[in-house]
Amino acid sequence: MNRFALLPCLVALLAAGCREPAEVSVAETRPLTMRERDLVAGAGSRERFEEPTSIVPGVHPDGWERLPGTQFRILNYQFGRDRTGEVAVGVSQGGLLGNVNRWLGQFGAAPLDAAGVEGLDQLVLLDAPARWVVAEGEFAGGMGQEARSEWGLAGVVSDRGGQIVTVKMTGPADEVRAQHGALREFIAGLRPSRQAGQGGQSGQGGQGSQGNQ
Amino acid sequence: MSNRQKPPANRVIGFISGMGLATVLILLLMLLTWLATLEQVAFGLFPTLRKYFDFRELWVFPDAGAFNEEWVGRRLPPLPGGYWVCVLLLVNMTLGGLIRLRKRWRNIGVLLAHFGILFMIVAGGVAQWKEERGVMVLKEGETADWARSLIDPAIEIFEFVDGEPTGEVHVIRSPYFDDLKGERRRKVDLEGLPFAIELQGYQANARPVSAKSRAPAQGQPVVDGFFLLGLPSETQTERDLPGCYARIVADGTPGEPFILAVASYQPMTVEAGGRRFGIQMVKQTWPVPFEVTLESTHAEYYPNTRRPKSFVSDIVRREDDNEVEVRIQMNEPMRHAGMTFFQRDFNEGGMGTGAKFSGFEVVRNPSDKWPEYSLWIAGFGLGLHFIIKLAGFLGSGRRKK
Numbered sequence: 297m298n299r300f301a302l303l304p305c306l307v308a309l310l311a312a313g314c315r316e317p318a319e320v321s322v323a324e325t326r327p328l329t330m331r332e333r334d335l336v337a338g339a340g341s342r343e344r345f346e347e348p349t350s351i352v353p354g355v356h357p358d359g360w361e362r363l364p365g366t367q368f369r370i371l372n373y374q375f376g377r378d379r380t381g382e383v384a385v386g387v388s389q390g391g392l393l394g395n396v397n398r399w400l401g402q403f404g405a406a407p408l409d410a411a412g413v414e415g416l417d418q419l420v421l422l423d424a425p426a427r428w429v430v431a432e433g434e435f436a437g438g439m440g441q442e443a444r445s446e447w448g449l450a451g452v453v454s455d456r457g458g459q460i461v462t463v464k465m466t467g468p469a470d471e472v473r474a475q476h477g478a479l480r481e482f483i484a485g486l487r488p489s490r491q492a493g494q495g496g497q498s499g500q501g502g503q504g505s506q507g508n509q
Numbered sequence: 510m511s512n513r514q515k516p517p518a519n520r521v522i523g524f525i526s527g528m529g530l531a532t533v534l535i536l537l538l539m540l541l542t543w544l545a546t547l548e549q550v551a552f553g554l555f556p557t558l559r560k561y562f563d564f565r566e567l568w569v570f571p572d573a574g575a576f577n578e579e580w581v582g583r584r585l586p587p588l589p590g591g592y593w594v595c596v597l598l599l600v601n602m603t604l605g606g607l608i609r610l611r612k613r614w615r616n617i618g619v620l621l622a623h624f625g626i627l628f629m630i631v632a633g634g635v636a637q638w639k640e641e642r643g644v645m646v647l648k649e650g651e652t653a654d655w656a657r658s659l660i661d662p663a664i665e666i667f668e669f670v671d672g673e674p675t676g677e678v679h680v681i682r683s684p685y686f687d688d689l690k691g692e693r694r695r696k697v698d699l700e701g702l703p704f705a706i707e708l709q710g711y712q713a714n715a716r717p718v719s720a721k722s723r724a725p726a727q728g729q730p731v732v733d734g735f736f737l738l739g740l741p742s743e744t745q746t747e748r749d750l751p752g753c754y755a756r757i758v759a760d761g762t763p764g765e766p767f768i769l770a771v772a773s774y775q776p777m778t779v780e781a782g783g784r785r786f787g788i789q790m791v792k793q794t795w796p797v798p799f800e801v802t803l804e805s806t807h808a809e810y811y812p813n814t815r816r817p818k819s820f821v822s823d824i825v826r827r828e829d830d831n832e833v834e835v836r837i838q839m840n841e842p843m844r845h846a847g848m849t850f851f852q853r854d855f856n857e858g859g860m861g862t863g864a865k866f867s868g869f870e871v872v873r874n875p876s877d878k879w880p881e882y883s884l885w886i887a888g889f890g891l892g893l894h895f896i897i898k899l900a901g902f903l904g905s906g907r908r909k910k
Binding site for chain 2: 316317318319320321322323324325326327328329330331332333335336337338339340341342343344345346356361362363364
């Protein structure tokens with residue numbers, strides 16, 4: 297037998313050996329880092345691929361579960377025994393006075409005038425002053441929320457040169473009261489995000505940017 | 510015995526270890542370095558380094574575009590690849606400069622100098638195979654315990670428990686998927702997870718695009734309203750954002766396809782075995798074994814230019830309840846825990862935030878300090894040789910008198 301007849305077989309064998317496998321097994325792992333801190337479960341394609349919101353949380357209070365954002369909720373959380381408590385960070389219109397009174401009106405409370413709003417506790421939200429609003433009682437609902445009794449509200453409204461930023465917690469009154477401290481801490485920790493696209497597309501985004509670059 | 514009378518093997522060894530070959534190789538290295546320096550302006554640093562100095566490149570065809578933009582694409586005569594020139598130089602100097610050199614005390618300086626140069630070439634080889642480069646970009650006041658690769662993507666998988674990433678992150682490095690162009694696909698089994706992941710259609714630079722805003726012109730699959738739009742690679746490879754299509758295979762049943770892309774902001778969430786997992790493609794993450802907080806950063810420029818005179822970053826390094834304040838600036842990196850943090854770039858008031866950012870190049874290289882040591886050794890050797898020669902010269906002069 298011509299010994300060169302084996303050559304094509306050898307070449308075929310070598311080629312098969314060089315072919316990339318169709319199935320591989322991988323066992324590499326690494327520990328979690330701060331990079332995964334702001335990742336959210338359940339994000340849809342829009343939230344995954346379109347430019348995200350402009351506010352990111354600095355702290356994540358115990359017992360709060362972050363949910364995907366919505367059209368009106370830049371940041372969205374639920375908390376509490378039955379997961380009926382909600383925290384929403386959003387951008388609104390209508391001025392500081394109008395928003396404070398809209399919230400109070402949802403609990404049937406008397407509206408405040410400008411001086412009354414000035415008298416509310418002042419916190420800092422995203423480096424701007426914000427008014428602390430608290431209400432309890434019969435919640436009339438609205439904005440997709442059901443009417444509830446023995447309900448509570450706490451949050452802040454901030455007028456940032458015409459743009460209204462709100463952080464609103466609603467839920468069972470006792471649970472909301474118990475969360476006042478955590479909410480204040482959460483508000484203090486909020487920060488503007490670097491736009492995620494800047495992260496990798498320019499190669500200059502900060503570590504905290506939401507993008508994967 | 511003349512050269513022609515020597516056995517062929519001796520002649521070959523004589524050639525390989527000869528001074529002539531050493532001279533040619535050193536000249537070739539100089540030429541390759543010069544051409545690569547010129548060419549990287551047009552083609553980017555990473556592709557040029559890969560082209561000129563990667564072990565896979567036996568031959569290099571320099572591009573005439575290095576000399577004139579209008580000549581881009583015209584190939585110049587080939588040169589041997591830089592990696593293999595270094596290998597030959599290593600062999601040449603080991604044989605000629607160490608093994609065959611006469612071992613006399615007068616030659617000890619030359620031996621040391623040759624050893625220093627060899628040590629430097631070995632350092633380059635170790636760096637070629639073992640070095641990893643990433644980047645950590647921090648805003649003033651921000652803290653991080655991770656850096657990311659500049660180039661290499663990875664697919665990372667972790668479990669969500671109560672909405673929070675939990676446990677360890679499973680990592681699929683790019684060699685497992687960066688060859689999956691077109692219809693090629695590969696199933697990746699993940700140890701300890703109740704599913705495998707099937708990957709397909711990798712693109713080195715791509716963006717997920719809404720099919721409502723732009724129709725897929727090349728028949729790309731549309732998944733949940735988005736498709737992966739392939740883009741040409743950037744000159745600066747670190748700006749490429751890879752992507753691919755994927756689907757999980759649980760209990761032998763393939764799930765719905767989804768897109769994985771570095772240009773995304775949140776992971777894909779999948780459920781398998783009654784558990785929820787996040788899957789994302791990222792520029793590969795490097796956990797850093799300490800926390801770095803950027804306290805402040807500033808830059809100075811030469812008058813009336815944007816040419817940097819200095820970038821300075823004051824950081825706090827936190828590790829096991831110990832805090833150390835460190836200043837990192839150009840040419841004064843921070844070395845700690847096998848990593849070197851170089852001041853890479855600086856951005857003041859960028860991105861419309863008014864904030865200051867500082868970028869550190871994070872390098873893991875076991876041979877990081879070897880070039881410095883090799884220079885000390887070679888310098889000491891040459892100095893010693895000079896002193897020995899000088900002493901010999903002065904001694905012979907005295908004897909003549």
